[in-house]
Amino acid sequence: MNGASFHSVTLDPAKCKACTTCLRFCPTEAIRVRKGRAHIADERCVDCGECIRVCPNNAKKAVSDPLSAIEPFAVRVALPAPTLYGQFDERFSVDRILCGLLELGFTDVFEVAEAAELVSDAAAAWMARAGDGGPWLSSACPAVVKLLQVRFPSLLDRLAPIMSPMEAAARLVKERLYPGRDDVGVFFISPCAGKVTVSRYPQGLFESAVDGVIAIKDIYLPLRAALPGVTERPMRRATARGVAWAHIDGESDALAVPRAISVSGIADVIGVFEALENGKMKDVAFIEALACPAGCVGGPLTVENPYIARARIRSMEHRSAAALEPRFRAEELELSLEREVSARAGLALAPDMLKAMLLLEETELIAESLPGLDCGSCGAPSCRAFAEDVAKGDAVITDCIFKLRENLRKLGEELIGMEGPPPEQGAGR
Amino acid sequence: MKFRYEVSGEDMSLAGKASGEVKRALGRLGVSPAAIKRTAVCMYEAEMNMVIHGGGGVAEAELSPDRIVVTLRDSGPGIPDLELAMQEGYSTAPEWIREMGFGAGMGLPNMKRNSDELRIDSAPGSGTTVTIMVRFDPNEGPGA
Numbered sequence: 001m002n003g004a005s006f007h008s009v010t011l012d013p014a015k016c017k018a019c020t021t022c023l024r025f026c027p028t029e030a031i032r033v034r035k036g037r038a039h040i041a042d043e044r045c046v047d048c049g050e051c052i053r054v055c056p057n058n059a060k061k062a063v064s065d066p067l068s069a070i071e072p073f074a075v076r077v078a079l080p081a082p083t084l085y086g087q088f089d090e091r092f093s094v095d096r097i098l099c100g101l102l103e104l105g106f107t108d109v110f111e112v113a114e115a116a117e118l119v120s121d122a123a124a125a126w127m128a129r130a131g132d133g134g135p136w137l138s139s140a141c142p143a144v145v146k147l148l149q150v151r152f153p154s155l156l157d158r159l160a161p162i163m164s165p166m167e168a169a170a171r172l173v174k175e176r177l178y179p180g181r182d183d184v185g186v187f188f189i190s191p192c193a194g195k196v197t198v199s200r201y202p203q204g205l206f207e208s209a210v211d212g213v214i215a216i217k218d219i220y221l222p223l224r225a226a227l228p229g230v231t232e233r234p235m236r237r238a239t240a241r242g243v244a245w246a247h248i249d250g251e252s253d254a255l256a257v258p259r260a261i262s263v264s265g266i267a268d269v270i271g272v273f274e275a276l277e278n279g280k281m282k283d284v285a286f287i288e289a290l291a292c293p294a295g296c297v298g299g300p301l302t303v304e305n306p307y308i309a310r311a312r313i314r315s316m317e318h319r320s321a322a323a324l325e326p327r328f329r330a331e332e333l334e335l336s337l338e339r340e341v342s343a344r345a346g347l348a349l350a351p352d353m354l355k356a357m358l359l360l361e362e363t364e365l366i367a368e369s370l371p372g373l374d375c376g377s378c379g380a381p382s383c384r385a386f387a388e389d390v391a392k393g394d395a396v397i398t399d400c401i402f403k404l405r406e407n408l409r410k411l412g413e414e415l416i417g418m419e420g421p422p423p424e425q426g427a428g429r
Numbered sequence: 430m431k432f433r434y435e436v437s438g439e440d441m442s443l444a445g446k447a448s449g450e451v452k453r454a455l456g457r458l459g460v461s462p463a464a465i466k467r468t469a470v471c472m473y474e475a476e477m478n479m480v481i482h483g484g485g486g487v488a489e490a491e492l493s494p495d496r497i498v499v500t501l502r503d504s505g506p507g508i509p510d511l512e513l514a515m516q517e518g519y520s521t522a523p524e525w526i527r528e529m530g531f532g533a534g535m536g537l538p539n540m541k542r543n544s545d546e547l548r549i550d551s552a553p554g555s556g557t558t559v560t561i562m563v564r565f566d567p568n569e570g571p572g573a
Contacts, residue, residue, distance in 0.1 A: 151456070154466035277452070277466060278445065278473035279539065348459030353494050353565075356458045360492075361430045363457075388457070 007045050008062045008196035009052060013037050015059035020376035022051040022060060027266045028150050028346065032389070033379035043346040046146035047194035048266050048291045049300030062193035062301055065212035067219060070105055073185030073211070075178055078106040079169045082113040082238070082246035083191040083296045084216055085316060086309030092227050094243075094316065095323065098235040101189070103226040104219070110177070112188070113238030114326075115169035116245040120254035121330035123162045127257060127286065135261070135276065135284040136160045138251055142194030143291035144269060145203050145341060152273045153343030160286075161337040163205060165245060166195060168335050170209035172328065185211045189219060191299030194291070204337030215301040237324045240317035247310040248295035252288045262288040264295050349388060362391040371402045431491050436476055436501070438485025447488045448472035451499070454492065464565045467543040468497055471561045474536045475501045481526055482506070483557055496545075496564045504556040511549060515541065 016037040023031050023038075030044035031051060038059070040051075052060040070076040078101040085094050092100075098109045119140075127136055139145055139159045148156050163171075170186045178184045188195055190213045199210040244250030252260040261284050263272045269289045275281060292298035297313065298306035349363070350356040367387035378399040380386035389395035398404045432454065434447035451472055455465045472488070479486050483503025491498045508514050514521075515537050522532025541547050546562035 154462035154469075156462070274445075274449065274452075277469050278448065279470040279543075280473075343462055345459055347456045349457045351459065353458055353460070357430065357492065357494060360454060360457055364430070364432075 006200055007047055008193040009047050010063055011038050012059045015057045017057050021054055023376050023381040025050045025054045029381050029385050046143050047197045048143035049193040052300040064196050064215040069212045070185055070187055074183035076106045077108045077110055077173050077186045078189055079110050079112050080189040081191055082243045084189050086297055086313040087304045095235045096230050096232045099230045099232055100223050100227045104222055110169050110173050111238040112165045112169045113242030116165035116242040118328055118330040119165045119168050122335040123160050124255045135281050135287050138288045140164050141290045142198045144289045149344040150346040156341055163335050174209050187212045187214050189214055191216050191296050191302045193300050204341045206338055217301050217303050220303045234323035237322050239322045244317055246313050247297050248290055257286040259284055260286040264290040265293045266291045359391045363387045366390050377401045434488045436479050436485050436488050438480055444477055444480040445473055448476050451490045460565050464563055468563045470543045471540045472499050474540050475559045479503045499561045501559045507553040507555055507557055508551040509553050
């Protein structure tokens, strides 16, 4: 952990083979392969987890907390993301999964899906008050919010300023269920790498109420082992409306906003934001953008295939009403963000514009001389990104194998030229 | 510094590429988000017009530390009545364009609103040249 630039997504240098696969999948060009391993630029990384998904050597990983992190607390509350329900087949009901968490050492469970319903109500009410200024953007996906900060800062003022269901759930636990106690630990059971980062450095909030984030993939095996022996009892409070937040369309449906766009997968999210920045979406009221394919079910910390998980959750939505009564009403709660989510200058070539302009000019000249194959051999994601690196002095032109070959050929020709015609006898004496 | 892009009048799927490149360049310079957005809206509208009405052409962007000037030149049919074209809601776009969500007659008014200077030189038969100037506010850098 290194101050405000902490990221969940990190690299295991021992496993990285410098293969360059991750380079081209990074939406902010945050990765370079240098000196035999990948490096992630903190100021650009948005914790989307794309590199974790594509790394053939499992060298990219998300730092999260082990299950043992709950031990120091007397009251240990699990906040399962609704995505957890889709990791297990139909034999295991939501009530059974929630009871299973209690078997693993948690003393209480609060469904994030329950908070998602309250967040849906708060966001819908906020948009109704905001009127026609949209389209408004969901602030639920931490990678999308960071993508806005780094790559689309002009769209930040469109964020609906409502906290995420995870944060809402954690606050309800601490402020309403166990008020005034300092021995309560709240742990999010997460499909998402970005949530680890925002639990330490929250977006739009001064402090997170989440004490730790446990990856679904880490809790999967112990939970799976516990499930068959669990004594099931009614635990569910969330309805289909909150559970559906686990997949794309769930949030839009829960908000019941007409003219909503829902988009998942970071590349398609970028496409929608580009169009929005061009002023193209005047007839759209709300955009639900989720960085992972199919939504949170596609998170890098999950176990099950995203489409299978989504199908399971959808079939759950069709058959289940909540078992227990709702405890809270959104209009009685404070679910707004506490401060502005501001731009991050991660993509500028230099802090000073004149200097940046010189670097950009140099970049253009260098880019013109490159082959334009975007082969990645130099360790940069594209020829243009490499040209920027050379202009900034972070790389040398001969890191490009084509330029290296060109230079070697020239050098060879010069060497032959140096030999010249044999000197005449007595010349130079 | 200057950028030059050929804008195809044949392929609608490529429309917006030039303005996308300019947007990227402005981001690298650390131009304020608001100015990037205004430039993007203007240039994208103009580029679309060039593809839809002008049969393609050339877009040039000239960057200085305090402003960007974008010039888009086509040799299309030209605009017969510029004053009429500047009116909100006036459109000559064909139906298929409207179906794609364009052609609401907001393009030129929108460009005027988002630019600091907008100049349109056009006459029937001699093509259209659109010049857009957007000033950068030095007090609103990124993260400011």
